[in-house]
Amino acid sequence: MEQVLTYVGYIFVVIGAIFLFLGGLGIVRLPDIYCRLQAGTKASTLGAMSLILGVGFLQPQWMIKALIIIVFIALSNPLSSHALARGSYRHKIRPWTKEDIDAYAQYIKEQGENEAAEEDKQQEKQES
Protein backbone atom coordinates (compact mmCIF):
# COMPACT_ATOMS: atom_id res chain seq x y z
CA MET A 1 0.00 0.00 0.00
CA GLU A 2 2.71 2.43 0.99
CA GLN A 3 4.64 1.53 -2.13
CA VAL A 4 1.64 2.38 -4.29
CA LEU A 5 1.15 5.70 -2.50
CA THR A 6 4.80 6.53 -3.10
CA TYR A 7 4.53 5.81 -6.82
CA VAL A 8 1.30 7.82 -7.14
CA GLY A 9 2.95 10.67 -5.27
CA TYR A 10 5.99 10.67 -7.56
CA ILE A 11 3.76 10.61 -10.65
CA PHE A 12 1.90 13.67 -9.39
CA VAL A 13 5.16 15.44 -8.57
CA VAL A 14 6.52 14.77 -12.06
CA ILE A 15 3.31 15.99 -13.70
CA GLY A 16 3.45 19.13 -11.59
CA ALA A 17 7.09 19.73 -12.47
CA ILE A 18 6.33 19.35 -16.19
CA PHE A 19 3.47 21.83 -16.02
CA LEU A 20 5.51 24.32 -14.03
CA PHE A 21 8.28 24.05 -16.61
CA LEU A 22 5.81 24.62 -19.45
CA GLY A 23 4.41 27.61 -17.61
CA GLY A 24 7.87 29.10 -17.28
CA LEU A 25 8.58 28.42 -20.94
CA GLY A 26 5.30 30.09 -21.89
CA ILE A 27 6.17 33.23 -19.96
CA VAL A 28 9.40 33.51 -21.96
CA ARG A 29 7.99 32.59 -25.35
CA LEU A 30 4.46 34.03 -25.62
CA PRO A 31 3.95 37.42 -27.28
CA ASP A 32 1.92 39.65 -24.95
CA ILE A 33 0.79 39.98 -21.36
CA TYR A 34 -2.55 38.21 -21.78
CA CYS A 35 -1.00 35.12 -23.34
CA ARG A 36 1.70 35.14 -20.70
CA LEU A 37 -0.90 35.34 -17.99
CA GLN A 38 -2.46 32.19 -19.41
CA ALA A 39 0.85 30.39 -19.21
CA GLY A 40 1.70 31.84 -15.83
CA THR A 41 -1.67 31.07 -14.29
CA LYS A 42 -3.22 28.00 -15.88
CA ALA A 43 -0.01 26.02 -16.12
CA SER A 44 1.37 27.07 -12.76
CA THR A 45 -1.96 26.55 -10.96
CA LEU A 46 -2.21 22.99 -12.21
CA GLY A 47 1.50 22.45 -11.71
CA ALA A 48 1.56 23.68 -8.13
CA MET A 49 -1.64 21.82 -7.23
CA SER A 50 -0.36 18.58 -8.68
CA LEU A 51 3.03 19.00 -7.02
CA ILE A 52 1.49 19.65 -3.61
CA LEU A 53 -0.94 16.76 -4.01
CA GLY A 54 2.03 14.54 -4.83
CA VAL A 55 3.78 15.68 -1.67
CA GLY A 56 0.58 14.84 0.20
CA PHE A 57 0.68 11.31 -1.17
CA LEU A 58 4.35 10.91 -0.34
CA GLN A 59 3.84 12.09 3.25
CA PRO A 60 0.27 11.03 4.16
CA GLN A 61 0.34 12.92 7.46
CA TRP A 62 0.61 16.19 5.48
CA MET A 63 -2.36 15.38 3.27
CA ILE A 64 -4.83 17.67 5.05
CA LYS A 65 -2.44 20.60 4.94
CA ALA A 66 -1.76 19.88 1.27
CA LEU A 67 -5.48 19.91 0.50
CA ILE A 68 -5.92 23.23 2.31
CA ILE A 69 -3.05 24.72 0.30
CA ILE A 70 -4.59 23.37 -2.91
CA VAL A 71 -7.93 25.01 -2.13
CA PHE A 72 -6.16 28.28 -1.39
CA ILE A 73 -4.24 28.13 -4.68
CA ALA A 74 -7.42 27.29 -6.57
CA LEU A 75 -9.05 30.38 -5.07
CA SER A 76 -6.24 32.89 -5.24
CA ASN A 77 -4.28 32.13 -8.41
CA PRO A 78 -7.05 32.64 -10.98
CA LEU A 79 -8.20 35.67 -9.02
CA SER A 80 -4.84 37.39 -9.24
CA SER A 81 -4.61 36.57 -12.92
CA HIS A 82 -8.05 38.05 -13.49
CA ALA A 83 -7.15 41.21 -11.62
CA LEU A 84 -3.88 41.57 -13.56
CA ALA A 85 -5.54 41.06 -16.93
CA ARG A 86 -8.32 43.51 -16.11
CA GLY A 87 -5.86 46.08 -14.80
CA SER A 88 -3.65 45.86 -17.85
CA TYR A 89 -6.65 46.14 -20.18
CA ARG A 90 -7.85 49.22 -18.34
CA HIS A 91 -4.39 50.67 -18.80
CA LYS A 92 -4.82 50.48 -22.57
CA ILE A 93 -2.58 47.51 -23.27
CA ARG A 94 -4.05 46.04 -26.45
CA PRO A 95 -4.24 42.28 -26.88
CA TRP A 96 -2.09 40.65 -29.53
CA THR A 97 -4.68 39.54 -32.11
CA LYS A 98 -4.85 38.97 -35.84
CA GLU A 99 -8.43 40.11 -36.21
CA ASP A 100 -9.86 43.17 -34.59
CA ILE A 101 -12.17 41.48 -32.11
CA ASP A 102 -12.59 43.21 -28.78
CA ALA A 103 -15.68 42.05 -26.95
CA TYR A 104 -14.60 43.50 -23.63
CA ALA A 105 -14.36 47.02 -25.07
CA GLN A 106 -17.96 46.72 -26.22
CA TYR A 107 -19.01 45.47 -22.78
CA ILE A 108 -17.32 48.40 -21.08
CA LYS A 109 -18.98 50.79 -23.49
CA GLU A 110 -22.45 49.36 -22.83
CA GLN A 111 -21.87 49.37 -19.09
CA GLY A 112 -20.72 52.97 -19.21
CA GLU A 113 -23.85 53.92 -21.15
CA ASN A 114 -26.02 52.12 -18.61
CA GLU A 115 -24.34 53.90 -15.73
CA ALA A 116 -24.70 57.24 -17.46
CA ALA A 117 -28.40 56.56 -18.06
CA GLU A 118 -28.91 55.68 -14.42
CA GLU A 119 -27.14 58.80 -13.29
CA ASP A 120 -29.38 60.85 -15.59
CA LYS A 121 -32.46 59.24 -14.08
CA GLN A 122 -31.29 59.98 -10.57
CA GLN A 123 -30.58 63.58 -11.48
CA GLU A 124 -34.08 63.91 -12.95
CA LYS A 125 -35.57 62.50 -9.76
CA GLN A 126 -33.62 64.96 -7.65
CA GLU A 127 -34.68 67.85 -9.83
CA SER A 128 -38.35 66.88 -9.74
Next chain:
Amino acid sequence: MKKLIALIFVLYIGVEMFFVFYQIPFGMDRVQSKVGKFYLEHSPKDLKVANAVTSIVVNFRGFDTLGEVTVLFIATTALGSILFRSRKVHNRLNSKRTSVEASMIVQVAGRFLVPLIVLLGAYVFIHGHLTPGGGFQGGVIIATGVLFLLLAYRQFSVNHEPITWIESLAGATFAGLGLTGIFVGKTFLENFLGTGKLNDLLSGGIIPLIYIAVGFKVAAELTGILDTILSISVPVEETENQN
Protein backbone atom coordinates in the same frame (compact mmCIF):
# COMPACT_ATOMS: atom_id res chain seq x y z
CA MET B 1 24.73 39.01 -30.23
CA LYS B 2 23.20 40.26 -27.04
CA LYS B 3 21.62 36.88 -26.42
CA LEU B 4 24.93 35.16 -27.06
CA ILE B 5 26.67 37.34 -24.52
CA ALA B 6 23.91 36.71 -22.02
CA LEU B 7 24.14 32.99 -22.64
CA ILE B 8 27.89 32.97 -22.17
CA PHE B 9 27.51 35.00 -19.00
CA VAL B 10 24.91 32.61 -17.58
CA LEU B 11 27.06 29.62 -18.53
CA TYR B 12 30.06 31.21 -16.83
CA ILE B 13 28.07 31.80 -13.66
CA GLY B 14 26.76 28.26 -13.82
CA VAL B 15 30.24 26.78 -14.16
CA GLU B 16 31.56 28.89 -11.31
CA MET B 17 28.64 27.91 -9.08
CA PHE B 18 29.17 24.28 -9.99
CA PHE B 19 32.80 24.38 -8.92
CA VAL B 20 31.93 26.16 -5.70
CA PHE B 21 29.16 23.79 -4.66
CA TYR B 22 30.78 20.68 -6.15
CA GLN B 23 33.07 20.39 -3.18
CA ILE B 24 30.28 20.47 -0.61
CA PRO B 25 28.72 17.05 -0.14
CA PHE B 26 24.97 17.14 -0.51
CA GLY B 27 22.93 17.08 2.66
CA MET B 28 25.85 16.90 5.05
CA ASP B 29 26.39 19.06 8.05
CA ARG B 30 29.11 21.39 6.89
CA VAL B 31 28.69 24.06 9.51
CA GLN B 32 32.21 24.06 10.83
CA SER B 33 32.35 27.47 12.42
CA LYS B 34 32.20 27.57 16.18
CA VAL B 35 29.52 30.25 16.33
CA GLY B 36 27.18 28.39 14.00
CA LYS B 37 27.66 25.18 15.91
CA PHE B 38 26.99 26.93 19.18
CA TYR B 39 23.69 28.32 17.91
CA LEU B 40 22.56 25.03 16.39
CA GLU B 41 23.39 23.05 19.51
CA HIS B 42 22.14 25.46 22.11
CA SER B 43 18.88 26.71 20.65
CA PRO B 44 17.06 23.34 20.99
CA LYS B 45 18.87 22.38 24.18
CA ASP B 46 18.89 25.52 26.32
CA LEU B 47 16.06 27.57 24.87
CA LYS B 48 13.84 24.72 23.64
CA VAL B 49 13.32 26.56 20.36
CA ALA B 50 13.04 24.38 17.27
CA ASN B 51 13.66 27.19 14.79
CA ALA B 52 17.31 28.16 15.19
CA VAL B 53 16.88 31.30 13.09
CA THR B 54 14.27 32.65 15.50
CA SER B 55 16.41 31.90 18.50
CA ILE B 56 19.27 33.83 16.90
CA VAL B 57 17.14 36.77 15.82
CA VAL B 58 15.15 37.20 19.00
CA ASN B 59 17.27 35.74 21.74
CA PHE B 60 20.99 35.68 20.96
CA ARG B 61 20.82 38.87 18.95
CA GLY B 62 17.66 40.38 20.38
CA PHE B 63 19.29 43.75 20.76
CA ASP B 64 19.95 43.83 17.00
CA THR B 65 16.31 43.07 16.34
CA LEU B 66 15.22 45.90 18.61
CA GLY B 67 17.43 48.15 16.49
CA GLU B 68 15.89 46.78 13.30
CA VAL B 69 12.39 47.44 14.56
CA THR B 70 13.46 50.98 15.40
CA VAL B 71 14.86 51.44 11.89
CA LEU B 72 11.56 50.25 10.45
CA PHE B 73 9.69 52.68 12.68
CA ILE B 74 11.90 55.61 11.63
CA ALA B 75 11.53 54.71 7.96
CA THR B 76 7.76 54.57 8.28
CA THR B 77 7.62 57.88 10.08
CA ALA B 78 9.83 59.53 7.47
CA LEU B 79 7.77 58.18 4.58
CA GLY B 80 4.55 59.23 6.26
CA SER B 81 5.79 62.74 6.94
CA ILE B 82 6.95 63.13 3.33
CA LEU B 83 3.72 61.83 1.86
CA PHE B 84 1.42 63.58 4.31
CA ARG B 85 1.36 66.91 2.46
CA SER B 86 0.63 65.52 -0.97
CA ARG B 87 -1.97 63.27 0.57
CA LYS B 88 -3.87 66.26 1.89
CA VAL B 89 -3.75 67.96 -1.51
CA HIS B 90 -4.95 64.89 -3.40
CA ASN B 91 -7.69 64.13 -0.94
CA ARG B 92 -9.35 67.37 -1.90
CA LEU B 93 -9.08 66.53 -5.58
CA ASN B 94 -10.20 62.95 -5.36
CA SER B 95 -11.86 61.30 -2.44
CA LYS B 96 -12.11 58.00 -4.28
CA ARG B 97 -8.92 56.16 -4.86
CA THR B 98 -9.37 55.13 -8.46
CA SER B 99 -12.02 55.93 -11.01
CA VAL B 100 -12.68 52.29 -11.92
CA GLU B 101 -13.84 49.96 -9.21
CA ALA B 102 -12.29 46.50 -8.94
CA SER B 103 -14.43 43.83 -10.54
CA MET B 104 -17.08 41.93 -8.63
CA ILE B 105 -14.98 38.76 -8.73
CA VAL B 106 -12.22 40.44 -6.77
CA GLN B 107 -14.66 41.94 -4.29
CA VAL B 108 -16.49 38.71 -3.57
CA ALA B 109 -13.27 36.71 -3.33
CA GLY B 110 -11.89 39.29 -0.95
CA ARG B 111 -14.61 38.45 1.52
CA PHE B 112 -13.34 34.98 2.19
CA LEU B 113 -9.72 35.30 1.18
CA VAL B 114 -8.85 38.21 3.47
CA PRO B 115 -9.74 36.39 6.71
CA LEU B 116 -7.69 33.43 5.51
CA ILE B 117 -4.73 35.67 4.73
CA VAL B 118 -4.92 37.35 8.14
CA LEU B 119 -5.21 33.94 9.79
CA LEU B 120 -2.13 32.74 7.95
CA GLY B 121 -0.21 35.83 9.02
CA ALA B 122 -1.20 35.33 12.66
CA TYR B 123 -0.25 31.66 12.42
CA VAL B 124 3.16 32.56 11.01
CA PHE B 125 4.07 34.95 13.78
CA ILE B 126 2.55 32.93 16.63
CA HIS B 127 4.48 29.84 15.49
CA GLY B 128 7.65 31.82 14.81
CA HIS B 129 9.69 29.74 17.24
CA LEU B 130 8.48 26.41 15.82
CA THR B 131 8.28 26.80 12.06
CA PRO B 132 10.01 28.98 9.46
CA GLY B 133 8.83 32.55 9.51
CA GLY B 134 8.20 34.90 12.35
CA GLY B 135 7.09 38.34 13.34
CA PHE B 136 8.36 40.21 10.30
CA GLN B 137 7.01 37.72 7.79
CA GLY B 138 3.67 37.32 9.54
CA GLY B 139 3.23 41.08 9.75
CA VAL B 140 3.90 41.44 6.05
CA ILE B 141 1.33 38.75 5.26
CA ILE B 142 -1.30 40.57 7.31
CA ALA B 143 -0.45 43.80 5.53
CA THR B 144 -0.98 41.97 2.23
CA GLY B 145 -4.51 41.16 3.35
CA VAL B 146 -5.14 44.82 4.04
CA LEU B 147 -3.68 45.67 0.63
CA PHE B 148 -6.21 43.28 -0.89
CA LEU B 149 -9.03 45.18 0.83
CA LEU B 150 -7.60 48.51 -0.30
CA LEU B 151 -7.43 47.32 -3.91
CA ALA B 152 -10.78 45.59 -3.96
CA TYR B 153 -12.99 48.20 -2.29
CA ARG B 154 -12.38 51.77 -3.20
CA GLN B 155 -14.38 53.09 -0.28
CA PHE B 156 -12.26 51.14 2.19
CA SER B 157 -9.83 53.28 4.10
CA VAL B 158 -7.68 52.67 7.11
CA ASN B 159 -8.18 54.61 10.30
CA HIS B 160 -4.72 55.74 11.28
CA GLU B 161 -5.33 56.37 14.95
CA PRO B 162 -5.69 52.74 16.12
CA ILE B 163 -2.78 51.82 13.86
CA THR B 164 -0.56 54.32 15.65
CA TRP B 165 -1.72 52.91 18.98
CA ILE B 166 -1.06 49.30 17.97
CA GLU B 167 2.36 50.22 16.66
CA SER B 168 3.35 52.13 19.76
CA LEU B 169 2.04 49.46 22.12
CA ALA B 170 3.83 46.70 20.25
CA GLY B 171 7.11 48.62 20.28
CA ALA B 172 6.66 49.37 23.96
CA THR B 173 5.98 45.70 24.64
CA PHE B 174 9.25 44.71 22.99
CA ALA B 175 11.28 47.28 24.89
CA GLY B 176 9.32 46.56 28.09
CA LEU B 177 10.10 42.84 27.89
CA GLY B 178 13.73 43.79 27.52
CA LEU B 179 13.61 46.09 30.53
CA THR B 180 11.79 43.48 32.60
CA GLY B 181 14.88 41.35 32.17
CA ILE B 182 16.83 44.01 34.07
CA PHE B 183 14.21 44.29 36.81
CA VAL B 184 14.19 40.53 37.30
CA GLY B 185 17.91 40.74 37.94
CA LYS B 186 19.36 39.65 34.63
CA THR B 187 20.54 41.53 31.57
CA PHE B 188 18.57 43.53 29.01
CA LEU B 189 16.47 41.20 26.81
CA GLU B 190 17.49 38.20 28.87
CA ASN B 191 15.15 35.25 28.41
CA PHE B 192 13.71 35.30 31.93
CA LEU B 193 10.64 33.10 31.51
CA GLY B 194 10.70 29.33 31.73
CA THR B 195 11.53 27.70 28.43
CA GLY B 196 9.08 24.79 28.53
CA LYS B 197 9.31 21.76 26.28
CA LEU B 198 10.76 21.57 22.78
CA ASN B 199 8.13 21.90 20.01
CA ASP B 200 5.44 23.16 22.40
CA LEU B 201 3.48 26.24 21.44
CA LEU B 202 4.09 27.74 24.88
CA SER B 203 7.85 27.38 24.93
CA GLY B 204 10.94 29.42 24.36
CA GLY B 205 10.35 31.94 27.16
CA ILE B 206 9.91 35.48 25.87
CA ILE B 207 10.67 34.61 22.23
CA PRO B 208 7.04 34.06 21.14
CA LEU B 209 5.92 37.14 23.06
CA ILE B 210 8.48 39.31 21.31
CA TYR B 211 7.63 37.87 17.94
CA ILE B 212 3.92 38.50 18.46
CA ALA B 213 4.72 42.11 19.33
CA VAL B 214 6.95 42.40 16.25
CA GLY B 215 4.20 40.90 14.10
CA PHE B 216 1.64 43.45 15.26
CA LYS B 217 4.13 46.25 14.81
CA VAL B 218 5.17 45.31 11.28
CA ALA B 219 1.57 44.72 10.23
CA ALA B 220 0.48 48.11 11.57
CA GLU B 221 3.41 49.96 10.01
CA LEU B 222 3.03 48.40 6.57
CA THR B 223 -0.71 48.93 6.61
CA GLY B 224 -0.17 52.60 7.33
CA ILE B 225 2.39 52.90 4.54
CA LEU B 226 0.17 51.12 2.01
CA ASP B 227 -2.84 53.25 2.83
CA THR B 228 -0.83 56.46 2.62
CA ILE B 229 0.74 55.54 -0.71
CA LEU B 230 -2.50 54.34 -2.28
CA SER B 231 -4.49 57.34 -1.19
CA ILE B 232 -2.19 59.77 -2.98
CA SER B 233 -1.47 57.81 -6.11
CA VAL B 234 -4.27 58.72 -8.52
CA PRO B 235 -5.39 62.30 -9.06
CA VAL B 236 -8.83 62.40 -10.66
CA GLU B 237 -7.97 64.26 -13.87
CA GLU B 238 -5.56 61.62 -15.13
CA THR B 239 -7.83 58.62 -14.80
CA GLU B 240 -11.07 60.01 -16.14
CA ASN B 241 -9.81 60.31 -19.68
CA GLN B 242 -8.63 56.75 -19.85
CA ASN B 243 -11.99 55.09 -20.02
